[in-house]
Amino acid sequence: MATLRIETSVNRENSVTRQLTDRIxxxxxxxxxxxxxxxxxxxxLIDSTWASARVKPAEERTELDQEALALSDALVAEVQAADTIVISAPIYNFTIPASLKAWIDLIARVGVTFRYTEDGPQGLLEGKRVIVAFASGGTGIDSAADFASGYLRFVLGFLGITDVTFVAADQLAVDPEGTIARAHAQIDALRDAA
Structure with a gap:
């Protein structure tokens, strides 16, 4: 089984999400x-060169187009090769880090990771499992102030990934020890469910 680990926390040494992804x-x-x-x-960040290149047929792409898509192609290949994707999602200002949004923008490619059909969009990354390590100081997961977990569920589902589990260490500022203990129990449950 192949696992892709996406780290997004700007904190290197004291990151709760990095500790959770280690444990996962x-x-x-x-x-x-x-x-x-x-x-x-x-x-x-995606730009006009990237946006133009991604909609051209492969045989019509110039060298500049290919260069613009090279990193995106590599990121998509990593996702396609993975059976499980573990994503760290610390909450910054009620939503995901900009780095995670940039990753999503680069892997969401029409005709590659999703397509449009007469019946609506169809994700092309089916059969994968995602585990999200969610951490926040005060934002409760699935609360009115949480603009991260719903977005991640939606965009991953749009890409065809519906097996999404959140390990939540939310509201660390309120109850740090209890929050971490609950997150660890959620991770233990992942092992027990396997």
Missing amino acids: IATLGDSDVVTRDIASEPLP
């Missing part, structure tokens, strides 16, 4: 883990 990866026991730390190595 250890619990899964997969030896084939690819890590993409997009907080340490930021991704570029």
Whole structure:
């Protein structure tokens, strides 16, 4: 089984989501883990060159178009090769980090990871499992102030990934020890369910 780990926390040493993803990866026991730390190595934002290149047929793409899509192609290949994707999602100002949005923008490719049909959009990344390590200081998961978890469920579903589990260490500022203990129990449940 192949696992893709997406790290997005700007905190390197004291990150709750990084600690949770460590524990999730250890619990899964997969030896084939690819890590993409997009907080340490930021991704570029999509631009007009990228947007133009992605809609051209492959045989019509110029060298500049191919260069514009090269990183996106590599990110998509990582997702396609993964059976499980573990995503860290610290909550910054009620939503996901900009780095995670940049990753989503680069992997959401019409004709590659989703397509439009007469019956509506169809995701092309079916059969994958996503585990999201969600952490916040005060935002409760699925609360009115949480603009992250619903978005992630929606966009992953749009891409065809419906097996999405959240490990929530939310409201750390209120009850840090209890919150971490509950998150660890959620991770233990992942192992027990396997």
